[in-house]
Amino acid sequence: MSYRLYIPGPINVSEDTFRAMTQGMVGHRSKDFVALYESIQPGLQRMMETSDPVYLSTSSSWGVMEGSIRNVVAKKVLCCMNGAFSDKWLDVAKRCGKQAGALQFDWGKPVCPEAVRQELSTGAYDAITIIHSETSTGTLSPLSEIMKVVREFPEVISIVDTVSSFTTLPVSKDKNGVDIMLSGSQKALAMPPGLALLSVSERARKRAETISDRGYYFDFLEFQANHEKGMTPSTPAISLVYALQHQVRQIEAEGLENRYARHTRLNEKVRTWARSRGFSLFPEEKFGTRGLNCFANTKNVDLEAVNKALKSRFQCVIDGGYGKLKGKTFRISNMGDETDATMDTLINALDTVFGELGA
Ligand SMILES: *Cc1c(COP(=O)(O)O)cnc(C)c1O
Numbered sequence: 001m002s003y004r005l006y007i008p009g010p011i012n013v014s015e016d017t018f019r020a021m022t023q024g025m026v027g028h029r030s031k032d033f034v035a036l037y038e039s040i041q042p043g044l045q046r047m048m049e050t051s052d053p054v055y056l057s058t059s060s061s062w063g064v065m066e067g068s069i070r071n072v073v074a075k076k077v078l079c080c081m082n083g084a085f086s087d088k089w090l091d092v093a094k095r096c097g098k099q100a101g102a103l104q105f106d107w108g109k110p111v112c113p114e115a116v117r118q119e120l121s122t123g124a125y126d127a128i129t130i131i132h133s134e135t136s137t138g139t140l141s142p143l144s145e146i147m148k149v150v151r152e153f154p155e156v157i158s159i160v161d162t163v164s165s166f167t168t169l170p171v172s173k174d175k176n177g178v179d180i181m182l183s184g185s186q187k188a189l190a191m192p193p194g195l196a197l198l199s200v201s202e203r204a205r206k207r208a209e210t211i212s213d214r215g216y217y218f219d220f221l222e223f224q225a226n227h228e229k230g231m232t233p234s235t236p237a238i239s240l241v242y243a244l245q246h247q248v249r250q251i252e253a254e255g256l257e258n259r260y261a262r263h264t265r266l267n268e269k270v271r272t273w274a275r276s277r278g279f280s281l282f283p284e285e286k287f288g289t290r291g292l293n294c295f296a297n298t299k300n301v302d303l304e305a306v307n308k309a310l311k312s313r314f315q316c317v318i319d320g321g322y323g324k325l326k327g328k329t330f331r332i333s334n335m336g337d338e339t340d341a342t343m344d345t346l347i348n349a350l351d352t353v354f355g356e357l358g359a
Contacts, residue, residue: 003311006346007319008135008164008292008333010186010193013243017191017337020246021239028238034230036241043248047166047256048181048199050173055223056244057196058237061163061184064198065129066092067218068180071208072157073098075126078119080111082141083134084323085161093129101125107325108283108294111141117149120156126207127157133165135187136322138294138331139283140165147176157204163187166197167251168263168291168335179204185240188263188291189247190336195240198223250337263290266334266343273347277354282329291335296328297321301359303330309356314349 005011026032037056044054057064069077069092076099079090093100103119105111111130120128128150133140143160150158159180162171166183173181179201186193200220208220216222222233251259267290271281274295282294297303303320310316319331334343 002315004316004342004346006316006333008138008187008331008335009184011188011190011333011336012338012342013190013192014337017243017246020242021192023239023242025238028235029231033238036238036245037230037232040241040245040248043252044197044199047248047251048171048173048197049175050181050199052173052199052201053224053227054197054199055227056232056236056241057198057218057223058194058232058234058240059196059218060186060193061161061182061196062092063218064182064196065089065159065161066096067215067220068159068182068198069093069096069098069127069129070218071211071214071220072159072180072204073127074207074211075099076101076124077127077129078103078116078125078156079129080116080131080141080146081105082109082111082137082139083107083131084136085163086129086131086134089129089131089161108137108139110139110283110287111146113142113145113149116146117152120150120153125153126155127159129159129161131161131163132171133162133168133289133291135164135289135292136294136325137282137329138289138292139287140289141287143178144172144176147178151177157207164291164335165289167256167259168289169260170256173199185244188335189244191240191243191247194237195244200224260290262339263334266338266340267291267293269340269343270332270334270347273350277351277359282325292331292333294325294329294331297330299359301330301354301357303327305357306330306350306353309353310349314345314353316346316349318346318350
């Protein structure tokens with residue numbers, strides 16, 4: 001079974017990325033691996049806009065989302081919540097045995113900087129979690145405004161998830177003063193799932209040194225000690241590291257500014273199509289994220305029927321809503337390697353199928 005994925009992760013993986021993964025195995029303590037690891041670092045740092053190291057974690061994003069909590073929270077973490085992934089982070093923090101506070105916004109609303117200031121002013125917190133692009137609702141929160149507030153509280157270590165925004169728009173880690181920034185392979189990097197990226201500031205590593213039960217697999221100090229040798233703490237998914245090397249080269253060849261512009265253009269193309277069929281974005285337009293769109297299913301289209309037809313006749317699939325928004329919204333990804341042509345193909349298929357269903 002093979003069809004094109006326009007769901008917001010996993011997304012389409014190109015033939016040449018798959019081919020890069022078939023390169024021969026090397027020992028993870030060999031010079032060959034060190035060369036591979038070190039060839040990727042500068043590109044990743046440019047993409048995150050950071051001079052901090054970018055560690056490679058063989059896990060999905062949740063591994064490093066949980067790991068970050070375990071490494072830096074001593075007192076209490078404030079979880080900014082406005083959708084399925086950010087809501088779940090609170091639960092994950094609690095399951096790690098940490099004190100955690102909820103700063104809840106309605107799904108589809110961005111995180112409000114002033115509310116963050118009010119909550120951090122209590123002095124109860126030494127860490128904060130923020131999801132830049134909440135994939136479940138297609139909502140982009142104003143990261144630089146939020147971080148401006150967070151920087152007023154030097155005790156607070158910031159943990160920012162850029163899983164569905166990374167390389168679709170600037171994330172500016174150092175300029176924003178983000179301590180920990182993380183992302184995953186199967187979203188805008190257009191790789192198979194299984195690898196996560198994690199960039200950690202010296203400040204956050206210093207905090208980790210004071211925390212006793214960091215565990216091993218996601219221990220920041222292990223990551224750093226191995227990074228200094230061009231390695232990872234344990235055997236990484238080497239095939240995925242080859243894929244990452246390939247994608248970093250592709251992204252650098254395209255140029256980050258061009259890549260951002262392409263994501264904006266394709267994102268706008270899908271919005272224009274949806275508008276023409278009478279749908280509006282689930283979040284407010286100006287808070288819509290760039291790697292995908294989440295639309296309100298105001299016409300009550302049978303999304304299961306849509307996907308059935310898309311799959312069987314056009315070999316592609318969109319997303320019929322996540323969690324409590326299932327059936328009430330639909331999401332279309334334009335992340336990764338998509339082009340005007342591949343998005344036009346989807347839009348033509350959608351026009352046919354929506355037309356037949358009377359929407
Ligand atoms: C997909 C996603 C995750 C979870 O990623 P996994 O790879 O399933 O662990 C976390 N945060 C955001 C914003 C996501 O889009």
